[in-house]
Amino acid sequence: MTSDTSVTALTRFVEADGIRFAYRRWGKSGGAPLVFMQYFSGNLDDWDPQVTDGFAGDYDVILFDNAGVAGSGGETPGTVSEMTGGAVAFCDALGLKTFNVVGFSLGGMIAQQLALEHPDRVNRVVLLGTGPRGGEGMTFTELSAEERADPVQFLLAALFSPTEASQAAGRAYLERLAARTRDRDLPVSPRSAEAQLHAIREWGAVPSTDRYATLQKISRPTLVVHGTKDIVVQPINAFILARHLPDAQLIMYPDSNHGAQYQHAELFLEHARLFLGA
Numbered sequence: 001m002t003s004d005t006s007v008t009a010l011t012r013f014v015e016a017d018g019i020r021f022a023y024r025r026w027g028k029s030g031g032a033p034l035v036f037m038q039y040f041s042g043n044l045d046d047w048d049p050q051v052t053d054g055f056a057g058d059y060d061v062i063l064f065d066n067a068g069v070a071g072s073g074g075e076t077p078g079t080v081s082e083m084t085g086g087a088v089a090f091c092d093a094l095g096l097k098t099f100n101v102v103g104f105s106l107g108g109m110i111a112q113q114l115a116l117e118h119p120d121r122v123n124r125v126v127l128l129g130t131g132p133r134g135g136e137g138m139t140f141t142e143l144s145a146e147e148r149a150d151p152v153q154f155l156l157a158a159l160f161s162p163t164e165a166s167q168a169a170g171r172a173y174l175e176r177l178a179a180r181t182r183d184r185d186l187p188v189s190p191r192s193a194e195a196q197l198h199a200i201r202e203w204g205a206v207p208s209t210d211r212y213a214t215l216q217k218i219s220r221p222t223l224v225v226h227g228t229k230d231i232v233v234q235p236i237n238a239f240i241l242a243r244h245l246p247d248a249q250l251i252m253y254p255d256s257n258h259g260a261q262y263q264h265a266e267l268f269l270e271h272a273r274l275f276l277g278a
Contacts, residue, residue, distance in 0.1 A: 022065045128226075138200075161229040215240075
């Protein structure tokens, strides 16, 4: 087991396909790799330390910035399929043959595509606050590349519900994020955010036929986690995932918005450990 934590793990770099990927890696040496894929306009510093360090006791935790995002080089592509290619290149560069995936929002879209295209590489999948291709209400017309001009208000409004309990959990989350003061990641550029926005809108467009047929081809065991009051990805999408994925479990956390796994971090870790260890 490494002595690093989310606060002390160094930002490292690896090159693949001409792209210099930024990443952090710590946790149980020799443990099953657990690759985290981030949400719209998020970087390495936006993962909740309580969650990542909670996993690090049993798993080899790997956070990374995909192509063009924050500290990584290259250009951010405008589709989820192309972003998935970047994720595969990164995992190849680290020599990861098989691994588990935790995908949050946009990262959950990439995780679905990854499990679809590479079932031999992906062991288990944890989907957080995300939806299927062509899901309900996934046009994301309210999002913009300038959303994070005031990051504190953005995170409190987008990840936590307006109730006193949820906002208190949000402030505690922000305090945990602030614990890392050195070697912090770069912010996501407006150019990268615009490309991400294009990708999630393309993913959310309703296909003309066989709306959820792709889900039936994702064979990997999947844990779907969602908040009952998610305003970014409507909760109905979690039920759609659970209904159409062949091997899925669904957990809904009460009084929680897009960051349900952070508001209920201890409970989420219990549920995820049970799932990943099955």
